[in-house]
Amino acid sequence: MPAHSPKSRNRELKSGGGGRLEFLVLSKPPAALQRAASEPPSPRHRAVQQVEGPGSGLGLRRDSASSSSQPDDDCMKLNPSLLGIALRSLLAIDLWLSKRLGVCATEDSPWGSARPIMKLIEVSGHGIPWIGGTLYCLCKSDSTAGQEVLLNLLLALILDLVLVGIVKSLVRRRRPTHNKMDMFATFSVDRYSFPSGHATRAALGGRFFLNHLVLAVPLRVLVMLWVCIVGLSRVMLGRHNVTDVVCGFSMGYLQYSLVEYMWLSSSNLQTFLRLLGI
Numbered sequence: 270m271p272a273h274s275p276k277s278r279n280r281e282l283k284s285g286g287g288g289r290l291e292f293l294v295l296s297k298p299p300a301a302l303q304r305a306a307s308e309p310p311s312p313r314h315r316a317v318q319q320v321e322g323p324g325s326g327l328g329l330r331r332d333s334a335s336s337s338s339q340p341d342d343d344c345m346k347l348n349p350s351l352l353g354i355a356l357r358s359l360l361a362i363d364l365w366l367s368k369r370l371g372v373c374a375t376e377d378s379p380w381g382s383a384r385p386i387m388k389l390i391e392v393s394g395h396g397i398p399w400i401g402g403t404l405y406c407l408c409k410s411d412s413t414a415g416q417e418v419l420l421n422l423l424l425a426l427i428l429d430l431v432l433v434g435i436v437k438s439l440v441r442r443r444r445p446t447h448n449k450m451d452m453f454a455t456f457s458v459d460r461y462s463f464p465s466g467h468a469t470r471a472a473l474g475g476r477f478f479l480n481h482l483v484l485a486v487p488l489r490v491l492v493m494l495w496v497c498i499v500g501l502s503r504v505m506l507g508r509h510n511v512t513d514v515v516c517g518f519s520m521g522y523l524q525y526s527l528v529e530y531m532w533l534s535s536s537n538l539q540t541f542l543r544l545l546g547i
């Protein structure tokens with residue numbers, strides 16, 4: 270048996286060897302630790318408990334017998350705490366930045382006079398003009414290729430509404446307190462802010478245009494600029510926090526990849542429409 274195996278060390282401790290103090294630490298807390306447990310927590314402990322909530326596993330519980338014999342458990346408790354602190358810090362920065370950028374939230378806000386133009390940008394990313402415009406172009410289109418692209422765009426816009434609605438109702442993040450809820454034609458889930466539906470639609474529609482329309486470079490730049498302005502206007506109007514828009518852009522970007530993956534060709538679409546009885 271190796272000289273320092275746990276078994277041989279335990280036997281040595283029980284027989285009153287030099288490791289007696291260590292044995293006491295493992296079996297019951299020494300007086301110093303018991304005193305610490307009964308004393309009120311220090312300001313630093315209180316801060317950690319506030320972030321973690323009561324009984325979160327940091328502090329005195331880490332000194333207990335079970336955790337000292339399982340160092341891996343310590344890591345497991347510490348990592349979520351660090352992650353929690355990082356997330357809370359990110360959210361605090363998000364709220365602070367969103368409030369500072371919400372300069373068009375009301376008419377009395379610092380940039381209140383720019384509110385009408387922001388609301389115009391809001392309309393340009395709203396679901397109704399996008400779905401209505403796609404349906405209109407579909408009716409007017411006389412080429413099979415055009416109809417194929419437009420029908421896929423229509424399905425993508427409907428998929429976007431459904432996915433955003435699902436995520437909003439699952440996350441239930443309230444809109445910023447400085448938002449004045451005067452948006453037109455909203456669904457009930459639109460009282461929630463995560464993710465921004467305008468941002469998902471802008472990213473999805475922008476990618477769609479860039480990939481399916483033959484556009485000159487200045488127009489491509491204009492499309493990208495419009496996507497960014499829609500996102501920025503959501504925060505400036507006070508409708509969203511910055512993270513709602515950033516995550517909305519990411520979600521819209523991924524939705525486009527999904528639509529490309531599930532792309533319906535014109536023959537598939539004709540079968541699909543026949544199944545629907547159209």
Ligand SMILES: CC(C)=CCC/C(C)=C/COP(=O)(O)O
Nearest residue numbers: 396397454455459465466467468
């Ligand atoms: C009524 C239709 C067809 C769509 C609703 C579009 C809408 C109001 C989305 C909310 O967007 P934000 O989450 O960016 O505020």
